[in-house]
Amino acid sequence: GAVVSQHPSWVICKSGTSVKIECRSLDFQATTMFWYRQFPKQSLMLMATSNEGSKATYEQGVEKDKFLINHASLTLSTLTVTSAHPEDSSFYICSARDPGVTNTEAFFGQGTRLTVV
């Protein structure tokens, strides 16, 4: 089946620094990828929809200048957490699906655990 890979799987950074998380579709081209955030023992909350070659679409309440998304190619989307603070510590997960097929499963990355100290 299709595989989505995230990197890194975990990262620790200091407050005020920026962190980049990569999401790659390994065996298919994804015109659209999705970024989710998950707090401990809570559900996945959609942050934004990443569109190849265009600006990302952010969900209400998500700061676009805080969470920069770049979908530069059909197999790569990046999420950059800028000027990270401890409250940004969370589990970030991306997903993608094969384009052109409706209502098919979404493939999720393994997630990135971000800890801001």
Place this chain on the structure above:
Amino acid sequence: GENVEQHPSTLSVQEGDSAVIKCTYSDSASNYFPWYKQELGKGPQLIIDIRSNVGEKKDQRIAVTLNKTAKHFSLHITETQPEDSAVYFCAASITGNQFYFGTGTSLTVIP
């Protein structure tokens, strides 16, 4: 937007018993309903899904039912095993792109 509710939040069953998790959704336009299993520190893995033109689907020990009129769907796991212990999420999708997740159910199977 879509609102998905999931119950119960925690569930403990004896090994070999059945487990049932229920979800409701709000938007009648939703037409794809996947269930995901998430183990600690990992991303969600699809275990079964159902589309709105189907009322029930089964895959070995796992089954899902959908009641479009009532806007609810359920996950049934029979003959539970300790390795079934995980957090389970239901989701609803309208466009096939964005997924709206339930709040999760932490299932513990007691040996």
